[in-house]
Amino acid sequence: MGESVLRPDGTLKVTGEFAYSSDLWLDGMLWGATLRSPHPSAWIRSIDVGPALAMPGVSAVLTHKDVPGEKFYGLELKDQPVLAIDQVRYQGEPVALVAADHPETARRAAAAIVVDYEVREAVTDARRAAFDPSCPSVHPGGNLVRHQPVRVGDTFEAPVVVSGEYEVGMQDQAFLGPESGLAVPDEDGGVDLYIATQWLHVDQGQVAPCLGLPKDKVRLSLAGVGGAFGAREDLSMQIHAAMLALRTGKPVKIVYGREESFFGHVHRHPARMRYEHGATADGRLVYVKAEIVLDGGAYCSSSPAVVGNAASLGVGPYEVDNVLIDAYGVYTNNPPCGAMRGFGAVQACYAYESQMDRLAEACGLSPVEIRVRNAVSQGSRLVTGQVVDTPAPLAGMLEELAAMPLPPQASAGADLRSLPGGVAQTTHGEGVRRGVGYGVGIKNICFSEGFDDYSTARVRVELLGGEPHVLVHTAAAEVGQGLITIKAQIARTELGIDKVTVAPADTSVGSAGSSSASRQSYVTGGAVKAACEAVRERLDAMRAQNLGSPLEELLELLGPVEETREYRHRPTFPMDPVTGQGDSHVQLALCVHRAVVDVDVELGLVKVVELAAVQDVGKILNPLALEGQIHGGTAQGLGLALMEEIQIRDGKVLNPSFTDYLIPTILDMPPMRLSILENPDPHAPYGLRGAGEPPTLSSTPAVAAAVRAATGLELPRVPIRPEDIALVPAG
Structure with a gap:
């Protein structure tokens, strides 16, 4: 532990040799395709599959009538139909499935299906959906998914009051590997599903009922995952591929193209927020009022948990005695939204x-000083009443960040790549102004609000080739975060055996929960550690009984040693539905960012010159992997600040491609200056603190603040567009 052990999948990925789920292949397999609704809201009057069935090479065409089991599924609420029944609630909703002997045949057959739609008014304004009684209901129960208030104190007057309305656009996870997988029918009537996902067991729990099968007949194995960031928590093609495989009796592979991927997974909730802060003249917070409206789109997904995070973390890591927060998650006919890195805390931050x-x-204070004066520390209470009972050196982190040297100003004749607009030569420095901004974020780690959050690990020590060997088996999804490396590091540390193999993740071992909420190092790491400790105890007992014989001799004489352990963190509790009080989180993580930007105020172009970050991770397990997580989270925060947004008009997606949906490239990411702190959390394995999500929170407001500092504009919305910045000349 603590060494920069290289990832076993790293070289394969950068050389193009790694096998992703889209590379799966079986002789004789069929290809699946999905017909999706072109309308965000419509009744379905009829579906004619005849033209598709008549096409040569087509083996099956399925509609909702062919779903063998339950017709609805969902991550938190079963409100989403496997295939649309009598209506569609968003553009891209699956309506029918096709299996054919070639992917192009399958796509042409899907396009040949005739659906008679009766288009109706789409609900696309989240505020209207939440508060206007005359607004149509997206679902029979109304448009409110969850309302979570937070109520503390009764003083809502102060000498200094500032207020603002803010908006966060819909961000896509933009993983590089679109949804894909392979379903293989089995002789026992079940199905084997090879899938890129974040949570094998919750997929199994949703897929099996819809297929009308017991869980033990729906076996899932993790295929190569090309990124996730929350979007693979929900199902995409899992049930569809399995239905086609069971109907045809042949393996069926489904691979989404990039455009279909934009319709095939959830996105980050867009948010509209109203805030009011009251403070004393010297900048001490007196009260905070906030209204947070999160657009959940057509189906529930994880919206209730996202609302809980936005409410409980809605003030940030600041001490304040009086709070009035109302956080809402609502249904609309926009694309469904769910988990994305930062999960509700990003929008509030x-x-x-x-x-x-x-x-x-x-108050006439610097951005750093106002934060230092109000910063939480160990012993502080959050707005939910939860005590911060682990190290939280926020004031010191801010002071360290502010003391870091600033990058030099661009000199005359600077490399064009260092200027706004880059090699497009839109500017040579005319009208360019520099700005510096700060951002602070606090993120919950692991699942919250009483969720039974645990992981399972099976560890086996045996003799292979005359040498001791460790096999680590969990169902935890490696989605690019480096978990495989960490599990092997833990086994080597705890058992002192160099030869370690991490078995492929599947549902033949107990659940490991989701690769989300920055939780896997904590929970699955804890399970691997516990299983290794149990194995070590048995090995020590064996040595004691055999007068300290070498391990090789013991394993040859007595055979393999195997132990399975579950690991659970300390309990959490639901937020009170009226006051919002409760110890809802197991662990909290802090990250602070400073952004330096150059802005061409005439053209509205921004160049991020440098990003600096200070983050407390409790314990560094793998320095290289950790730095990569901070870099990656920061990049997604930069993207949200300046370029990433799914454009929606009247419920329809206008930019479902990487041509028009922009993500940061290597030319957009600046050099990063990092300071990584280790203040151990006594409740966590090795004292670690989840690290993947916090940088995504604080980087966005830091970049936005820097652009404000350069332009003098309010800029209440991200992503900031060029037209938000460009200064129109007088006259």
Whole structure:
């Protein structure tokens, strides 16, 4: 532990040799395709599959009538139909399935299906959906998914008051490997599913009932995952491929193209937020009021948990005695939204950090000083009443960040790549202004609000080729975060055996939960550690009984040693539905960012010159992997600040491609200066603190604040567009 052990999949991925789920192949397999609704809201009057069935090479065409079991599924609420029944609620909703002997044949057959739609009014405004009684209901129970208030104190007057309305656009996870998988029918009537996912067992729990099968006949194995970031928590093609495989009796592979991927997974909730901060003249917070409206789109997904995070973390890592927060998640006919890196905390962070900058200006303080004066520390209470009972050196982190040297100003004749607009030569420095901004984020680690959050690990020590060997088996999904490396590091550390193999993840071992909420190092790492400790105890007992014989001799004489252990963190509790009080989180992580930007105020172009970050990770398990996580989270935060947004008009997606949906490239990411702190959490394995998500929170407001500093504009919305910045000349 603590060494930069290289990833076993790293070289394969960068050379193109790694096998992703889209590379799966079986002789004689069929290809599946999905017909999707072109309308965000419509009744289905009829579906004619005849033209598709008549095409040569087509083996099956399925509609909702062919779903063998339950017709609805869902991550938290079973509100989503496997295939649309009598209506569609968003553009891209699956309506019918096709299996054919060639992917192009399958796509042409899907396009040949005739659906008679009766288009109706689409609900696309989240505020209207939440508060207007005359708004149509997307679902029979109304448009409210969850309302979570937080109520603390009764003083809502102060000498200094700042308020603002803020908006966060719909961000896509933009993973590089689109949804794909292979379903293989089995002789026992079940199905084997090879799938890129984040949570094998919750997939199994949703797929099996819809197929009308017991769980033990729906076996899932993790295929190569090309990124996830939350979007693979929900199902995409899992049930569809399995239905086609069971109907045809042949393996069926489904691979989404990039455009279909934009319709095939959930996105980050867009948010509209109203905040009011009251403070004393010297900048001490007196109260915070907030209204947070999160657009959940057509189906529930993980919206209730996202709302809980937005509410409980809606003030940020600041001490304040009086709080009035109302967080809402609502249904609309926009694309479904669910988990994405930062999960509810990202949206709130942009708003409360923008407010802290406004408050600093109103009080005549620097952006750093206003935050230092209000920073939480160990022993502070969050707005939910939960005590911060682990190290939280936020003030020191901010001071360390502010003390870091700033990058030099661009000199005359600078490399064009260092200027806004880059090699497009839109500017040679004319009209370019520099700005510096700060951002602070607090993120919950692991699942919250009483969820039974645990992981299972099976560890086996045996003799292979005359040498001791460790096999580690969990169902935890490696989605690019480096978990395989960490599991092997833990086994080597705990057992002192160099030869370690991490078995492929599947459902033949107990659940490991989801690769989300920055939880796998904590929970699956804890399970591997516990299983290794149990194996080590048995090995020590064997040595004691055999007068300290070498391990090789013991294993040859007595055979393999295997132990399975579950690991659970300390309990959490639901937030009170009226007051929002409760110890809802198991662990909290802090990250602070400073952004330096150059802005061409005439053309509206931004170049991020440098990003600096200070993050407390409790314990560094793998320095190289950790730095990669901070870099990656920061990049996604930069993307949300300046370029990433799914454009929706009247419920329809306008930019479902990487041509028009922009993500940061290597030319957009600046050099990063990192300071990684180790203040161990006594409740966590090795004292670690989940690290993947916090940088995504604080980087967005830091970049936005820097652009504000350069332009003097309010910029209440991210991503910031060029037209938001460009200064129109007088006259």
